[in-house]
Amino acid sequence: MLTKKSVVSIGDISNDDIFRVFERASSFKQKLSKGEKIKTMDGKIMATLFFEPSTRTRLSFESAMHRLGGGVISVSEPKSSSASKGETLADTIRMASSYSDIIAMRHPMEGAARLASEFSSVPVLNGGDGSGQHPTQTLLDLFTIWEKFKSLDDLNISMVGDLKYGRTVHSLLRALNRFDTTITLISPESLEMPDHILSTLDHPEKVTKGTDINPILEKTDVFYVTRIQKERFVDLNDYAKVIGSYSFDPETVSKMKKNAIIMHPLPRVDEISPDVDRDPRAFYFKQAENGVYVRMALIDMILGGA
Amino acid sequence: MTEEKTLKISKIEDGIVIDHIKAGSAMEVLSVLKITSRSGFTVSMLMNVRSSNGSLKDIVKIEKKILKKKELDLISMVSPDATINIVEKFAITEKFRVSLPENVEDLIKCQNQNCITNAKEPVKSVFKREKTGSRNNYRCQYCERTMSLEEIRNSIIK
Numbered sequence: 001m002l003t004k005k006s007v008v009s010i011g012d013i014s015n016d017d018i019f020r021v022f023e024r025a026s027s028f029k030q031k032l033s034k035g036e037k038i039k040t041m042d043g044k045i046m047a048t049l050f051f052e053p054s055t056r057t058r059l060s061f062e063s064a065m066h067r068l069g070g071g072v073i074s075v076s077e078p079k080s081s082s083a084s085k086g087e088t089l090a091d092t093i094r095m096a097s098s099y100s101d102i103i104a105m106r107h108p109m110e111g112a113a114r115l116a117s118e119f120s121s122v123p124v125l126n127g128g129d130g131s132g133q134h135p136t137q138t139l140l141d142l143f144t145i146w147e148k149f150k151s152l153d154d155l156n157i158s159m160v161g162d163l164k165y166g167r168t169v170h171s172l173l174r175a176l177n178r179f180d181t182t183i184t185l186i187s188p189e190s191l192e193m194p195d196h197i198l199s200t201l202d203h204p205e206k207v208t209k210g211t212d213i214n215p216i217l218e219k220t221d222v223f224y225v226t227r228i229q230k231e232r233f234v235d236l237n238d239y240a241k242v243i244g245s246y247s248f249d250p251e252t253v254s255k256m257k258k259n260a261i262i263m264h265p266l267p268r269v270d271e272i273s274p275d276v277d278r279d280p281r282a283f284y285f286k287q288a289e290n291g292v293y294v295r296m297a298l299i300d301m302i303l304g305g306a
Numbered sequence: 307m308t309e310e311k312t313l314k315i316s317k318i319e320d321g322i323v324i325d326h327i328k329a330g331s332a333m334e335v336l337s338v339l340k341i342t343s344r345s346g347f348t349v350s351m352l353m354n355v356r357s358s359n360g361s362l363k364d365i366v367k368i369e370k371k372i373l374k375k376k377e378l379d380l381i382s383m384v385s386p387d388a389t390i391n392i393v394e395k396f397a398i399t400e401k402f403r404v405s406l407p408e409n410v411e412d413l414i415k416c417q418n419q420n421c422i423t424n425a426k427e428p429v430k431s432v433f434k435r436e437k438t439g440s441r442n443n444y445r446c447q448y449c450e451r452t453m454s455l456e457e458i459r460n461s462i463i464k
Contacts, residue, residue: 009450088427111422111448115429130420132449196451199438 002301006117006124010135010171011200015178017301022143024297025290032067032293040300041070047100048074049092050127051107056266056288057127057137061104064295073100090119097121102303123302125295131165137265138171140294144287145222148261153180158216160186161226161246161271163193168265169226170197177201184216185209188242191232213246217255223248225264225271249273256281263287318350321369323391323398324381329354331385332364334463338380339368347371379407383414383458386442406442406455408435414444414458421449 002017013021031038046065050058062072089112096103097120105116106127113126113133128134146152157176159169163185173193176183183206185193198204210216225248233239248262253276256262264272264284276282327335332351341347348369357363373381373390381388382404392400412430416423423431423446433444436452443452453461 089422089425090428107422109420109422109425109449110418110451111446114448115422115427118429129422130449196445199436199443199452200450 002298003304004123005302006113006120006126007135007298007302008113008117008124008126008129009133010138010175013135013139018139018142018175021139021294021297021301022146024300025143025293026147028067028296028300029290029293037069038067038296039069041065041068041303044068044070044101044303045099046070046072046299047096047103048072049096049103049105049107050075051089051105051112052128054106054127056291057106057134058104060288060291061125061127061136061295063292064299067292068296068300070101070299089115093119093124094121102299125298125302128167131167132170134167134171136291136295136298137168138175139298140287140291141168141172141224141263141265142175143294144263144283144290145261147290148283149221152176155181155221156184156216156219157181157222157224158184158186158213158220159193159224159226160213162191162228162232163187163226164191165229165232166226166265169193169224172224173197173207174200177203177206181206183207184220186211186213186216186246188228188246191228213252214255217252218257221257221260223256223260223262225262225268227264227267227269227271243270247271247273248276250275250279253279253281316350317396318348318367318369318393319396320394321348321367321371322373323393324366324368325363325389325391326357326385326403327364327366327388328385329362329364332366334384334459335364335366335381335388337463338384339371339377341368376413378404379410379413380462382406383455383462386455406435409433410435410444413462414453415461416446416449416451417453417457417461418446418449418451421446421451423448 007013048058048061065072093116100122102123103120104125104127105113107129110130110132112129113124117124126133126135149155163169228243230239247270261281261283266284266288324335332353341349350367352365354362386406389403391398410433414431416431423429432447434447436443436445443454445452
């Protein structure tokens with residue numbers, strides 16, 4: 001059960017709880033589509049502490065709390081916060097937890113949310129810590145797959161792009177590996193999935209690595225594409241080569257299964273051509289929308305709303 | 307063999323004998339125990355001696371020394387096969403092999419420079435052991451990265 005629990009890593013959520021989140025997210029999605037108002041968090045306050053820039057995660061956390069009838073307090077600019085005056089994260093969190101019922105945070109250092117959960121008197125939701133964990137993104141990714149395929153089993157899933165620094169793929173791989181999925185990791189060698197993630201897997205035999213997307217185009221059900229950042233390359237020519245071979249354009253998409261989907265945690269840059277956006281298999285904007293419903297479900301379950 | 311040929315170091319009255327230290331690691335053991343020439347302990351050290359099974363080992367004898375749990379953990383990470391002999395009045399009263407601890411708290415520094423435990427926060431590093439085959443790794447309970455025994459050895463030997 002998630003009642004009063006912090007969610008720092010996907011390991012903090014059981015498979016049963018994952019499906020409970022899905023059911024509640026679906027129910028909220030339906031209610032909102034009918035224009036119903038939800039008031040389960042009436043009188044409750046969420047503090048959002050984002051020590052690193054964020055657009056989608058922060059907006060969807062705040063939107064989720066507002067949609068549940070709760071209030072949000074936040075620091076507008078990390079630079080204007082007490083952290084810039086040298087206050088420890090532990091002290092900032094102690095203070096913020098006395099002002100709120102739940103904290104959503106992002107921090108540039110790995111392990112920051114775990115530390116925060118130890119000093120906070122209220123549950124902490126990790127919205128990303130350095131290149132570490134991003135469990136709420138994972139939940140919305142899983143929800144998007146579950147909504148489409150009605151299951152998280154018997155699927156071929158390919159993760160493509162920067163698998164080394166992209167924290168969303170770290171959490172997602174760990175979660176998917178708990179289900180009966182076949183996973184292919186496609187990345188340039190320099191951006192491979194790190195060993196410290198692979199060593200946490202329950203079923204490493206279900207994961208294979210590759211560098212070329214072509215062999216998997218026709219058999220993949222879910223493509224999870226991540227942004228390859230220019231700054232990871234010393235030589236920009238290398239970047240140009242890599243981005244060319246890992247991008248999705250209408251020609252690439254034409255080779256995919258009719259029922260497959262393309263996901264991306266966004267922002268996308270060159271990995272997916274805007275020409276693909278109207279293809280029914282482009283799921284990245286639906287995925288971003290789902291972020292609100294999933295975070296609503298999570299907040300509601302943690303704070304014990306009816 | 308005669309006593310003259312085998313006796314290299316005299317017996318100690320009270321203290322510890324750390325035996326079966328990986329050959330060449332005696333200095334590292336002393337280093338993690340923070341024993342220097344100024345510590346005041348009477349220390350004897352044998353390096354690269356032949357053990358009964360024919361392999362090479364190091365031995366360290368420290369008089370009047372009592373080992374704390376943390377020190378045993380450090381020795382196990384530097385030399386996992388070491389054995390500890392506790393000596394009282396020239397007799398061995400207890401003998402055991404060191405064992406790698408399951409949890410390591412406030413003893414090693416996370417090698418991930420971007421781990422929150424390396425920032426100025428009021429928090430101690432915590433690692434948990436993970437065994438894969440014959441390999442032992444320690445996972446940081448904050449950033450969730452792992453350190454191999456070799457990486458830990460390099461980080462604790464100054």
